Amino acid sequence: MIGVVYMYGKLVKPQAMDTAMAFHRFHKELPFTAAEYGRRLAQTRAAMDRAGLDALLITDPSNMAWLTGYDGWSFYVHQGVVIQHDFDPVWWGRRQDSNGAVRTVWMADERVWGYADSFVQSTECHPMDDLAERLVYIGLERARLGVEMENYYYSAKAHSALSAAMPKATLVDATAMVNWERGIKSDEEILFMRRAAAISEKIIDGLVERVEPGIPKNEIVAGVYRDALHGIDGHWGDYPAIVPLLPSGSDAAAPHLTWDGRPFANGEATFFEISGCYRRYHAPFCRTIFLGQPDDTILRAEAALVEGLEAGLDVARPGARASDIAAALAAPLDRAGIARSARCGYPIGLSYPPDWGERTISLRAEDETVLQAGMTFHFMPGLWMEDWGLEITESILIRDNGPAETFCNRPRKLYVKP
């Protein structure tokens, strides 16, 4: 503050940075090593190279965090990270959020650019006008610039504003380019997911203990948050990218209902879709609790589902395809006469709301992606039938050899509390 050159918010011509020499005003506790960020950036640049991109504008907060360490609930305004081949990444966002960026990104402070508050939710101008001016200034006027066309945080309007403000540039759809690079997890990432999984186990244990007839749902959710946020083994808990989902009885036919104040009731199944979160890494985990005596329909479904999960885990090995998991799951369900059309899983890892999936692979018949060691999925064969639902799921890691490892280790069954 006193006497330092306070550059962010100002246009600064970028130079090739010696990061070790770079200026940082704040002590930072980055979640990952410099080597890990280096790997991520190198992979991303190689992908850009394959696509012939001069630069890449990242607006997915998960991709921003994965590449730079940026962490903050600021994604409700326009922001992004610009990746080039020869310069360190740039964080760009609202000026007041640049205060958060200089505290969380690994890049030097001058690689953090803030735009004026008058751009925020204005009908007169758009934050992309500011970004375009900066990109032109640093020589990207005629660039082939990748943008994430299919992302919550790159609106139709953002694209039209950026296109209009950079008429000589070529905007190329680079949706999921970075997401694909995130697919194979490093050891550092797997450690974080194991911590998230330990929190997930604790949440489910608490639910099995506490859910009883007459207890209102909102009180049970408060317990989920307590377990989620207290964390485990001295590791604090972060907020999950999706709130707990816990529909009961007939409502369990609907996969994405949240909660209300009604009490749990005897004779109903409730599925609990939750995830522990450790520094934005997730390990989603679902179990279903039946209060009372389940009928044959749900018990037969449980048996078929567990058989399908085990078959799926067994084929989930390097060299197999995403569709093989779906096929292994489908066979016992088909034999039990259970029609299921939804995909049965998706990759997981670092994420921000509104989704904890990576939005690349889908575990379904149409997806022929070859599995590789280090990939992580939520194997999620939820059954959402006409008037009941059942979720028994596993977050899994594809290993070098053998069947997939489950991140959580809890009985793979319908929990019945008579």
Added chain:
Amino acid sequence: MIGVVYMYGKLVKPQAMDTAMAFHRFHKELPFTAAEYGRRLAQTRAAMDRAGLDALLITDPSNMAWLTGYDGWSFYVHQGVVIQHDFDPVWWGRRQDSNGAVRTVWMADERVWGYADSFVQSTECHPMDDLAERLVYIGLERARLGVEMENYYYSAKAHSALSAAMPKATLVDATAMVNWERGIKSDEEILFMRRAAAISEKIIDGLVERVEPGIPKNEIVAGVYRDALHGIDGHWGDYPAIVPLLPSGSDAAAPHLTWDGRPFANGEATFFEISGCYRRYHAPFCRTIFLGQPDDTILRAEAALVEGLEAGLDVARPGARASDIAAALAAPLDRAGIARSARCGYPIGLSYPPDWGERTISLRAEDETVLQAGMTFHFMPGLWMEDWGLEITESILIRDNGPAETFCNRPRKLYVKP
């Protein structure tokens, strides 16, 4: 289930509906009366009329819920509500989520349309292809169709897919058209906001009681969630659209940092930005707690800020302008030598992540919108300085006469715990 015509997921030619006669498979507990939904729909249709729209595609989950009652965490896939002049609204989304829609929207079940799961996160096809086919089928091939260009849930790709699939239609930017109609709250809505505000007060009371040096932040956040979800006076608590924000010391310069596992420390101010939520309605409320003895800088800022808040509340009357509130706040801050460039508030009400604002009016010098009775704002003059921050804010209601009413009633001050 047995013998009923199960129509959703199927293309059904719409007819003018007599809603009273319409078929509903499920008992629904809608948050609002039929008259209230009728008012909202009529206002929206009038706005469409003024803009010359034949139909309006709503993708903002807050607007979807406001118009139809739909509630679910399904906005991470493409979905929307189609408003026409002569037919009841249509809910359109992923087929598995249509199970949630028939349980939460006021329209008849045949006004709920589901698309096949193979569209989800596919690179071969886009959900908007499905929607376009349906819109053409019901006669909107050449329509002037409003779309929410500037919205998290209407991506650049969604717009390009819909445009390509409906080449004869005219897509018109209708960003915030519905949001503007939400500005003046009904008595039913104000009741919900009062309940949210009572929860906000409870959260802040709990923080003032529990925050002490040495207590880890994540544990304090668990307490915030407990108070938020337990609710108050028998009214259950919902999840807020933004997670609690609580940066301390120098980090409080950054408005949108979340939490970690570090303990609160003596000699530091921490601001708490939270909101109670009742059935998706919010009443954001911020207070700052100083542990130890605050220095003169922050005490002077507190005095100026409280004076500015009181001046702002006093001018916040029908007929005044948004900019008048900003000007009233700015005067004492200027006198205290505090430079503040960010807007100082925004409208609030019903919301889903990632934002609890309505994204219409901004309380700032450039905004000349005339205030009207029934408008509700988060009057939010956060101070985010170089190495400290201070938030003392109020959620307010513009009354017929006199200064604005604050939804929460707690001392408007810096809380000091020596």
